[in-house]
Amino acid sequence: MTDGVDEPRPRPRWPLWTALAVVLAVLTCGVSAALLAGLPHRTADRGAADRAAADRPAAGRGDPATATARRVGDQLSAQLDRQAGALLDGDRSGFLAVADPAARADLSRRFAALRALRVTVWRAEPGGLPTPVAGRAGEWRQLVTFRYCFLAPDCAPSPVLVGTRWRAGGAAPLLLAVEESRSAQAGVRPWEVSELAVAVGPRTTVATTPALRGKLPGLLADAEAAAKVADRYAVAGPPPGHYQIFYAGRAEWRRWYGGGRPKWTAGYAVTVGGGHHEVVLNADALPAAGAGELLRHELTHAASLPDRGHPGKQTWWLVEGLAEYAGADGAQVSRYEGLDEAAELVAGGWNGRLDALAPADAAPADQVGGSYGVGYLAVRHLVDRYGEQRMLDFFRAVVHDRRSLDDASEQVLGDPWTALHDECVGYVRATVR
Incomplete structure (x- = not known):
């Protein structure tokens, strides 16, 4: 076909x-701890949040709802950027720090799987402004394209598009869930x-x-x-x-x-x-x-x-x-x-x-x-x-x-x-x- x-x-x-x-x-454990030794590291794209903010359209800046979404979006970008850096540095605590406690078991499994696969590139690119979740005050949904490489630090990254849910209102938004990618072309990754x-x-x-x-x-x-x-x-x-x-x-x-x-x-x-x-x-x-x-x-x-x-x-x-x-x-x-x-x-x-x-x-x-x-x-x-x-x-x-x-x-x-x-x-x- x-x-x-x-x-x-x-x-x-x-x-x-x-x-x-x-x-x-x-993928969430290696065959042995030795497999995780010497994992390659790569500096996260720590300017992603600034670029995402700069790329947001200018239309609607005077609308209060749009202004709120823009502000929340900038905060989410910063959190995603912080999490990407922690993943590449092997910092499990930092990777989980952006998340609500209820989401940390799932994120712990993802962290271990990606580290076992020797992730070398991980970039989070928000797509458009976040949208409020109906009936849930303070909750937002943000589409994110994650771009990743395994083993090779200089490969052309593969993309995967997922939905993320957040709760805003505190000092920084907290990640509530990362949805499974449901691409019509490929579906969920292992x-x-x-x-x-x-x-x-x-x-x-x-x-x-x-x-x-x-x-x-x-x-x-x-x-x-x-x-x-x-x-x-x-x-x-x-x-x-x-x-x-x-x-x-x-x-x-x-x-x-x-x-x-x-x-x-x-x-x-x-x-x-x-x-x-x-x-x-x-x-x-x-x-x-x-x-x-x-x-x-x-x-x-x-x-x-x-x-x-x-x-x-x-x-x-x-x-x-x-x-x-x-x-x-x-x-x-x-x-x-x-x-x-x-x-x-x-x-x-x-x-x-x-x-x-x-x-x-x-x-x-x-x-x-x-x-x-x-x-x-x-x-x-x-x-x-x-x-x-x-x-x-x-x-x-x-x-x-x-x-x-x-x-x-x-x-x-x-x-x-x-x-x-x-x-x-x-x-x-x-x-x-």
């Missing part, structure tokens, strides 16, 4: 399948709502709930190995500096990033803005042997896709085919585990069009697996015919530069797409026969 869901493919050794949700968007255990490696971070803490060492090892493979498919620049992975239990799978994935989904990658992707794995879908192949698939999405997602269903086969190719990690075609499903799809009435491969959410398992298998075989044929680098150049032209398949094929591969498409389909049919 255009800038939407990239449906997963089945695997014989687990009951659910991989997916890529390409959306725009923007660190907003869950207590998290975190493991950090040189190239990857894996976070899960305390109940699944025991899975972290194996997941981190698989993720570190997968990152080395995924790095090769960063087609439009250097690979991500760090891959962020969340391992979801059953309840978290239904809640993180809005849930609602097809039943056969085992994982997906989600764009969170700033050029970053985060990967989510379904704990109920992984084999005892490990998550290596699934992680290679999903981290390749994170490395290869633009922030705005892929162009749409017509190129689904190319996006998923590349991720499947990376997941296979150089194995012979005969060892690819989706061959049987691909054969069933081809024999079952597939119309022979690569641009019609994307399965619907309610598609049966064999069709989903077959679609992924055909995408893999088509990309594998492009690699065999033109080499990996030219295939990646073709991918970049189509997925990043949004050039048509006809144009990209002629300009990058030197052959007309109509003939090459039929050649790919012929290879698929011959391979699964």
Whole structure:
């Protein structure tokens, strides 16, 4: 789907399948105290309150209600700025000091999660003037965009828009609640709502709930190995500096990033803005042997896709085919585990069009697996015919530069797409026969 869901493919050794949700968007203890040692710090943007005040529109300055809202807004900006500085400094007491006591348990969990994830950038940007809460004297609601980075102090921050509620009237307003982000594109982030255990490696971070803490060492090892493979498919620049992975239990799978994935989904990658992707794995879908192949698939999405997602269903086969190719990690075609499903799809009435491969959410398992298998075989044929680098150049032209398949094929591969498409389909049919 255009800038939407990239449906997963089945695997014989687990009951659910991989997916890529390409959306725009923007954890509470570590594995050990050692993980929190040496957390990077970054100075908060302490001029945010002044800039927010300066950016407020001049209209309505003479209206008493607007003047009150403006004054409260300036106070809220100062409190948010103070809280951001405390978070980056690791000052839990200072982070909680701006809040009403009733809100501090939730904020304590958020603080621990963000620190465990090694937050390095945290900026709070109020959006417009606060509004009074009807029927609650002294209470105000303020929309805030939080911009954040993990680990890297100089990354392009990811945004998340949330509502906050405050009580004014004392020496400074007190934060009553931070609402969950409910973006139609992405939904709630794991660190907003869950207590998290975190493991950090040189190239990857894996976070899960305390109940699944025991899975972290194996997941981190698989993720570190997968990152080395995924790095090769960063087609439009250097690979991500760090891959962020969340391992979801059953309840978290239904809640993180809005849930609602097809039943056969085992994982997906989600764009969170700033050029970053985060990967989510379904704990109920992984084999005892490990998550290596699934992680290679999903981290390749994170490395290869633009922030705005892929162009749409017509190129689904190319996006998923590349991720499947990376997941296979150089194995012979005969060892690819989706061959049987691909054969069933081809024999079952597939119309022979690569641009019609994307399965619907309610598609049966064999069709989903077959679609992924055909995408893999088509990309594998492009690699065999033109080499990996030219295939990646073709991918970049189509997925990043949004050039048509006809144009990209002629300009990058030197052959007309109509003939090459039929050649790919012929290879698929011959391979699964």
